[in-house]
Amino acid sequence: MNHPLDEGAKDAIKSKKRIISTFLDRDNGNQGFYGTLKALCLRHGMYASQSCPRIDINDALAQPIFDKIDKMFGNIFR
Structure with a gap:
């Protein structure tokens, strides 16, 4: 269980700039x-706004x- 959790945390750290920029960049x-x-x-x-999505x-x-x-939680807790 620790291995997928560690992989997910590493992926989240790698993609944090991209994720935050998608929310804060304006057209x-x-x-x-x-x-x-x-x-x-x-x-x-x-943040919830009337003019833009949540x-x-x-x-x-x-x-x-x-x-x-x-997937792991789906197998453990059906």
């Missing part, structure tokens, strides 16, 4: 960047770990 320049970043900091990595950085950063251990 229309930097408009609203400060407000989004401030809301993410105040709400512990989660942002959950914590879930996105943990996703590589979930991908690696899902």
Whole structure:
């Protein structure tokens, strides 16, 4: 169980810049960047807006770990 968990953690560390940049990069320049970043900091990595989709950085950063251990947990806890 430790091996897939370690692999998932290493993958998450490698892809953290790419994951965070996908949430913070804007199509229309930097408009609203400060407000989004401030809301993410105040709400512990989660932000819901009416104009853009929900942002959950914590879930996105943990996703590589979930991908690696899902099969094992599926076999253990049916």
